[in-house]
Amino acid sequence: MTTDRPELIWLRPERSARGPAPAHSRAAIASAAIALADAEGLAGVSMRKIAASLGAGTMSLYNYVPAKEQLFDLMLDAVAGEWKLPDAPSGDPRADLLEFATQGLAAMRRHSWVPALVLTRPTIGPNSLRCAEFFLAVMADNDQPADTKMELFAMLNSSICMFAQWEANQRQSGGGEQWQQELVTYLGQAAATGEYPHLAATFAAGTGRTPDLDPDALFARSIDRVVGIILAPPNNHA
Amino acid sequence: MTTDRPELIWLRPERSARGPAPAHSRAAIASAAIALADAEGLAGVSMRKIAASLGAGTMSLYNYVPAKEQLFDLMLDAVAGEWKLPDAPSGDPRADLLEFATQGLAAMRRHSWVPALVLTRPTIGPNSLRCAEFFLAVMADNDQPADTKMELFAMLNSSICMFAQWEANQRQSGGGEQWQQELVTYLGQAAATGEYPHLAATFAAGTGRTPDLDPDALFARSIDRVVGIILAPPNNHA
């Protein structure tokens, strides 16, 4: 409420000239938080645990981060820094966007808490801006309005997130045998009611199939569609 | 690490024959929780507040719901029940899917906490199944593999969620004047560094524009693309 200091964390300097040198850093705190989230999930991240893993007092963290929410911003931007992007577009926009998406998926596979979090917190830290910059560089020759390009960027990012989240859910569900069992039981019951004929048919058809298409290939196929939409000339759509 | 015992809530009967009649119901509890989430956000939902709003003791809720996590399932399925779907497909799949998406967007606009939540919790309650059933009925004449259809359903749902979440973020950001101000300041600074030339150009081009395209039209346009992909014959893509 009382906003003497800027709310936006990127606007406040990491360190001012006065006072003793800090014993830690935003980057170190974010890194510790990321390690915790990777190991225990986002819900397992607490200020006390982060402080303990850094050997700091809990309340010391508040000298670096105004609140836990802003810590999430730091975490997300740190992950955005893991994208390994070429310095300049290659000249093949489709390949560049695919590579961008692949980098994103890889990062989100390492940090399965990212997709759900990034959806609720639009990130605009330095590393995220670097990603946006790359996207816009790739799209430089594409004559669409500026804000449309930003929407397309959001669309690409969301698609990557969706896929990563879907994978994470699969993994989580597949892990619990009992849950899988219960799910089958329940869907069987639902099908037996006769209220869901199409669903029952689909369920029956789906069972016993072997495919399990290579996840990477599935991702490439899905994202290729999205990239196609993004790169399509603006007015070719009815 | 708690021993994961998912205990699918849809499998346990709401009420058994023995014992006194319950004073409340899952539906009433879910409804109270939804009202709370609408008013204060998902983080504002607590067992104590729900109980208070129902005039019940906090711990009584645990006679209806094994844990708070399962309550989220109830909430999501209750919202899925708000979709107003025709009994049968109209014969125009494109129109049907657009209508489906529009219903979804409307529900998510009423309950802005849904998109983020549903992404992390695949819903399979009775109402959610009804939605899937409708989708499959629309897709009945479309000869794609069963599991592909389910993937496409997930894709459609995700797209709706993405759009709704994006809108919610816009609304939230636009609400805080100071935040908006700080964002502009920060982006200005970032642009001034010269590290983000394309971003700076895009930002400059975006400022001063008037469009603010009607959100519904924007949604229709976006979702129409997705519907196009969904309805496209399976092998028309390179």
Add this chain to the structure above:
DNA sequence: GCATACTACGTACGGTGTACGTGCTGTCTA
């Protein structure tokens, strides 16, 4: 009649984010 299974709910425990105060340290200003 009576065991049984369920409802209702108070109490309590271990966890959370963080406001506040206290002492310290380094730098900038007069």
Add this chain to the structure above:
DNA sequence: TAGACAGCACGTACACCGTACGTAGTATGC
């Protein structure tokens, strides 16, 4: 150079959270 002062480290404390557990009451099946 003296002192004001901003930033740092951290302990304590508070309000709130999810929920395990125990107790008491009540309707049903045998």
